[in-house]
Amino acid sequence: MPITETMEFISAKQFAEKYGISERTARNYCAQGKIEGAFLTGKTWNIPADATLPKRGAGSGKTSPLLKSLMEQKASGMKGGIYHRTQIDLTYNSNHIEGSRLTHDQTRYIFETNTLGLGDSVVNVDDIVETVNHFRCIDYIIDHADERLTESFVKQLHLMLKTGTSDSRKEWFAVGDYKRLPNEVRGQETCPPEEVHLQMKELLSDYNRNRHKSFNDILDLHVRFERIHPFQDGNGRVGRLLMFKECLSNSIIPFIITDELKMFYYRGLQEWGHINGYLTDTCLTAQDQYKALLEYFKIKY
Secondary structure, X not given: OOOOOOOOEEOHHHHHHHHXXXXXXXXXXXXXXXXXXXXXXXXXXXXXXXXXXXOXXXXXXXXXXXXXXXXXXXXXXXXXXXXXXXXXXHHHHHHHHOOOXXXXXXXHHHHHHOOOOOXXXXXXXXXXXXHHHHXXXXXXXXXXXXXXXXXXXXXXXXXXXXXXOOHHHOOOOOOOOOOOOOOEEOOEEOOOHHHHHHHHHHHHHHHHHOOOOOHHHHHHHHHHHHHHOOOOOOHHHHHHHHHHHHHHHXXXXXXXXXXXXXXXXXXXXXXXXXOOHHHHXXXXXXXXXXXXXXXXXXXXX
């Protein structure tokens, strides 16, 4: 688009307000060359006043090759593909971060055979139940990847994850509902139980206001969710499932936080809002690992 003396330009903030997206998303579109005619003057983006939103991800109405593969392989019961690998890796790593003692091989064995070969090891029954439940949660986010995030959706994931565990037999533990007692995460205070509904409502309203979600929008959703800590237990796993689901929904390559990245991940959560790069870099590293899987399985991204 040639620049002429009569052409009018607006700022990234004005463009964001015009289309109901975040200013950060608008800047990302410019930096990625997705808004024709946008250019930098110093640190300020100049966007043609008549520029339109770029089409991307869920906004194009098309299912990404990855989501299509996950849906097809899930439906067919295919073994040894990206669906199979995602189920095992995401379940093992997310549970292991939260203290599960099941090994990767034991997790794989449960998924592949629906039985458990333990040998001489002793395993907490909850680890087994939550592993099976987590498989179901992944199926759920694949089946509902394009649905808008709601409090009901979030609660449903928690219900599926914690059903049948020892926690579900405790009167004070609300399975599939928000916490009743105050809790903390790694020594940090979280949202009081009586304020959870309002804070979750505000979080999802803010997030859903943007039709086109960026990688950073999804990370910000995750951090705010974990700081609210809406459930008595299971917040980390539900939060990571939501991130994976939202990446699928927006045609963004998803990622799995491995045990090796755990401490960097925790630091990123702690420092978000001060040094966002910690969490961003950790998740980009995890994303690169998932890209390698997509390349191996020859899935376009």
